[in-house]
Amino acid sequence: xxxxxxxxxxxxxxxxxxxxxxxxxxxxxxxxxxxxxxxxxxxxxxxxxxxxxxxxxxxxxxxxxxxxxxxxxxxxxxxxxxxxxxxxxxxxxxxxxxxxxxxxxxxxxxxxxxxxxxxxxxxxxxxxxxxxxxxxxxxxxxxxxxxxxxxxxxxxxxxxxxxxxxxxxxxxxxxxxxxxxxxxxxxxxxxxxxxxxxxxxxxxxxxxxxxxxxxxxxxxxxxxxxxxxxxxxxxxxxxxxxxxxxxxxxxxxxxxxxxxxxxxxxxxxxxxxxxxxxxxxxxxxxxxxxxxxxxxxxxxxxxxxxxxxxxxxxxxxx
Amino acid sequence: xxxxxxxxxxxxxxxxxxxxxxxxxxxxxxxxxxxxxxxxxxxxxxxxxxxxxxxxxxxxxxxxxxxxxxxxxxxxxxxxxxxxxxxxxxxxxxxxxxxxxxxxxxxxxxxxxxxxxxxxxxxxxxxxxxxxxxxxxxxxxxxxxxxxxxxxxxxxxxxxxxxxxxxxxxxxxxxxxxxxxxxxxxxxxxxxxxxxxxxxxxxxxxxxxxxxxxxxxxxxxxxxxxxxxxxxxxxxxxxxxxxxxxxxxxxxxxxxxxxxxxxxxxxxxxxxxxxxxxxxxxxxxxxxxxxxxxxxxxxxxxxxxxxxxxxxxxxxxx
Numbered sequence: 001x002x003x004x005x006x007x008x009x010x011x012x013x014x015x016x017x018x019x020x021x022x023x024x025x026x027x028x029x030x031x032x033x034x035x036x037x038x039x040x041x042x043x044x045x046x047x048x049x050x051x052x053x054x055x056x057x058x059x060x061x062x063x064x065x066x067x068x069x070x071x072x073x074x075x076x077x078x079x080x081x082x083x084x085x086x087x088x089x090x091x092x093x094x095x096x097x098x099x100x101x102x103x104x105x106x107x108x109x110x111x112x113x114x115x116x117x118x119x120x121x122x123x124x125x126x127x128x129x130x131x132x133x134x135x136x137x138x139x140x141x142x143x144x145x146x147x148x149x150x151x152x153x154x155x156x157x158x159x160x161x162x163x164x165x166x167x168x169x170x171x172x173x174x175x176x177x178x179x180x181x182x183x184x185x186x187x188x189x190x191x192x193x194x195x196x197x198x199x200x201x202x203x204x205x206x207x208x209x210x211x212x213x214x215x216x217x218x219x220x221x222x223x224x225x226x227x228x229x230x231x232x233x234x235x236x237x238x239x240x241x242x243x244x245x246x247x248x249x250x251x252x253x254x255x256x257x258x259x260x261x262x263x264x265x266x267x268x269x270x271x272x273x274x275x276x277x278x279x280x281x282x283x284x285x286x287x288x289x290x291x292x293x294x295x296x297x298x299x300x301x302x303x304x305x306x307x308x309x310x311x312x313x314x315x316x317x318x
Numbered sequence: 319x320x321x322x323x324x325x326x327x328x329x330x331x332x333x334x335x336x337x338x339x340x341x342x343x344x345x346x347x348x349x350x351x352x353x354x355x356x357x358x359x360x361x362x363x364x365x366x367x368x369x370x371x372x373x374x375x376x377x378x379x380x381x382x383x384x385x386x387x388x389x390x391x392x393x394x395x396x397x398x399x400x401x402x403x404x405x406x407x408x409x410x411x412x413x414x415x416x417x418x419x420x421x422x423x424x425x426x427x428x429x430x431x432x433x434x435x436x437x438x439x440x441x442x443x444x445x446x447x448x449x450x451x452x453x454x455x456x457x458x459x460x461x462x463x464x465x466x467x468x469x470x471x472x473x474x475x476x477x478x479x480x481x482x483x484x485x486x487x488x489x490x491x492x493x494x495x496x497x498x499x500x501x502x503x504x505x506x507x508x509x510x511x512x513x514x515x516x517x518x519x520x521x522x523x524x525x526x527x528x529x530x531x532x533x534x535x536x537x538x539x540x541x542x543x544x545x546x547x548x549x550x551x552x553x554x555x556x557x558x559x560x561x562x563x564x565x566x567x568x569x570x571x572x573x574x575x576x577x578x579x580x581x582x583x584x585x586x587x588x589x590x591x592x593x594x595x596x597x598x599x600x601x602x603x604x605x606x607x608x609x610x611x612x613x614x615x616x617x618x619x620x621x622x623x624x625x626x627x628x629x630x631x632x633x634x635x636x
Contacts, residue, residue, distance in 0.1 A: 031365055032470055035550070037403040037534055038369035038463070040470050043361035047349055050445065051356035052460055054414035056452040085355040096372035096414070096458040127368065134374040140414040140458035142370055145356070152350055152358050216355055232353070 007105040008133050017131055019105065020112045027125040029091050029146075039127035041092040041144055049145040049152065051082035057137035065180050068107040070195035072114020074270075075139045078219065080122055081199045081272035083145030085217040087153040087208025090122040090201070095129035096140035103137055111139070122201050150208050158214040158233035158277035164292035165284055166244075167203030167274045169193065170222055171261065174268020175250050178257060187249045199272045203287040207276045210284065215276035221267040223307055226275060226300045233277075236297030238304055239266070243291045263309045266302065325423040326451050335449055337423065338430045345443040347409050347464075357445035359410040359462055366409075367463040367470065369400035375455035383498050386425040388513035390432020392588075393457045396537065398440055399517045399590035401463030403535040405471040405526025408440040408519070413447035414458035421455055429457070440519050468526050476532040476551035476595035482610035483602055484562075485521030485592045487511065488540055489579065492586020493568050496577060505567045517590045521605035525594045528602065533594035539585040541625055544593060544618045551595075554615030556622055557584070561609045581627045584620065 008016050017034075026033040031040035041048075053075070055061060061071050080090040095115060099108065115126050124143070176194030185191055199217075207215055214229045222239070230237045246254075246261045254261035277294050278284065301307070326334050335352075344351040349358035359366075371393070373379060379389050398408040413433060417426065433444050442461070494512030503509055517535075525533055532547045540557070548555045564572075564579045572579035595612050596602065619625070 032472065036470075036472050036474075037400040038367045038406070038461075038470075040365050040367050040404070040465070043364055043366045046361055046364055047358050048361045048366045048462060049356045049358050050410065050412055050460070050462060052412040052414050052446060052458070053448045054416055054450045054452075054456075054458060056416055056450055059450060059452055082355040086358070088356070092368065094368055094370040094460055096370050096460075098372055098374055098454075098456060128370060130371045132372045132374055132377060134372075134377055134454060134456070136416075136452060136454045136456075138372075138416060138452070138454075138456055138458075140370070140372060140456075142368070142412055142414075142460040143356075144366060144368060144462075147358070152354075152356075154350065154354050156354075 007108045008099050023112045024126045030125050034128050045147045049086050049088040052142040053078045055139045066195045068110030069114040072111040073118040073196040075141045076115045076118035077197045077199045079141045079143035081217040083143050084201045084204025085215050088145035088147045090124040090145045092127040092144040094142045097131050098134040098138040153208050153212045153215040155229045155232040158235050158294050160296040161280050162277040162294035163290050165288040165290045167287045168200035169271045171264030171268040173270040174264040197272045203274050212276040218273045220269045223266050223300050236295040238301045239292040241303050325426045326417050341430045342444045348443050352446050363465045367404050367406040370460040371396045373457045384513045386428030387432040390429040391436040391514040393459045394433045394436035395515045395517045397459045397461035399535040401461050402519045402522025403533050406463035406465050408442040408463045410445045410462040412460045415449050416452040416456040418455050471526050471530045471533040473547045473550040476553050476612050478614040479598050480595040480612040481608050483606040483608045485605045486518035487589045489582030489586040491588040492582040515590045521592050530594040536591045538587045541584050541618050554613040556619045557610040559621050
């Protein structure tokens with residue numbers, strides 16, 4: 001059992017890093033892992049995809065709601081989903097960690113294990129990082145990825161006539177956050193979705209192969225993120241509400257808490273579902289479900305009308 | 319003139335990011351810059367070098383000592399020096415920024431300009447980032463780089479008989495920090511060295527071409543960082559103190575402040591000088607100055623003896 005003394009004070013910076021580093025398995029694409037000035041990672045495509053995200057305690061997670069393992073999974077997922085949304089496959093993570101005095105060693109080890117386990121879902125490794133002492137627990141993750149010879153799928157290629165499709169879950173994390181913020185801890189499936197998103201990683205490269213014209217991961221909310229595709233592609237996007245399934249647990253939770261579950265589904269972020277547009281004649285596999293269409297014009301509508309709820313879900317990013 | 323209202327409150331997250339993004343010039347190696355889920359950067363070598371660092375206000379910089387421009391330069395330099403220390407050339411930066419309420423828009427714009435200007439010194443671009451609201455101003459930078467077909471120069475290849483050489487400045491930043499902490503603002507050359515390190519970037523790839531057997535950048539202090547080479551290479555390293563030059567300004571400042579300038583030179587970090595070991599018959603160019611030698615054994619000595627001062631310079635990294 002770890003003492004609750006500060007992890008850094010207990011082990012010193014180099015001891016702390018050594019204890020975390022020994023937990024990090026290195027995959028085949030890692031030419032040089034942690035322990036030097038920089039890591040070296042294979043980029044077989046001659047291009048590297050890269051994305052970075054910062055998670056701040058009290059804004060993006062709470063230690064009384066989530067374990068270190070949860071936060072590790074969540075921080076890795078937020079970045080690896082960005083790689084998937086380009087049609088890429090994650091290869092490596094780099095992690096900056098700001099450690100306050102009240103963070104025990106065990107929490108940091110759990111965080112490392114969570115990052116490693118989530119990275120392993122796509123065959124990626126934690127290859128490096130930096131640890132600093134500071135007043136607020138902050139996790140900054142950068143993900144690297146490989147396009148496997150394909151063009152990146154941007155937000156800018158949607159065309160009128162395209163279909164809109166989703167892979168993964170919508171509104172689960174938002175429902176879980178509402179439940180936790182009301183002081184409840186169940187249903188577990190929704191609460192756990194706040195703690196650890198289930199990102200449909202393979203759907204990203206599959207979507208690219210299927211000819212996705214635009215793609216994004218849902219981090220700010222379905223309608224807000226579709227707004228990015230609509231804006232950058234210069235098109236209008238309409239969501240067919242009847243094609244978006246509301247799971248029974250979410251419907252029940254909404255009823256109990258007095259929340260319209262479509263609010264979670266349409267505006268809740270952080271599940272990191274992938275949404276993409278495809279040419280109308282595409283044959284989508286089981287990963288992808290059509291939920292709307294692309295038209296000429298601008299803006300995002302639901303069943304042809306502007307959505308009246310809160311547009312986008314403010315998950316603390318100002 | 320910017321109002322002192324919070325930059326994020328003033329512009330909103332997307333407006334804030336848009337205002338910063340428009341300041342970021344994109345170089346030739348950038349396939350896709352800011353504004354999508356992830357950036358795409360050329361990796362012509364089929365490998366990518368990557369390093370990450372976090373700078374926390376109050377630990378690594380102070381807004382009353384350094385401008386936003388300074389902090390941008392410093393944050394970029396700390397990471398790009400790591401790329402150089404592998405023998406690589408920086409290609410891209412990704413920046414995570416945690417913005418407190420009291421950070422004006424102008425400071426963030428200066429930060430972006432500083433990051434961009436420092437990156438431009440090696441031909442790199444700021445290709446992406448993340449902005450979050452939070453209580454403590456934190457800058458997390460990840461640098462990517464290219465090895466240009468060479469093997470990475472690690473810390474582990476030094477051999478008995480090798481010479482030890484340095485490129486760049488030693489002790490300047492530490493002297494500047496001491497001066498500032500005593501309430502002085504001059505001499506400017508030393509104070510500015512704290513604000514913006516002058517990293518000898520080209521010496522990294524040049525050192526690799528010259529056959530460097532091990533290399534590191536001095537971020538924690540010369541003796542501390544040589545300790546990493548000695549430990550990971552399984553060798554002893556001796557520094558010849560007479561070969562390490564003390565600039566006149568530093569000698570004078572040391573006398574005025576009652577500090578032995580060798581303390582700054584041997585234990586001061588954050589100048590991001592490069593130190594490397596080379597085979598004894600190497601012909602070094604003007605970038606590199608021999609300051610010692612590698613022997614069998616272990617540990618780091620100065621003129622054959624253990625150094626009695628503080629080993630390594632605690633620049634707040636716990």
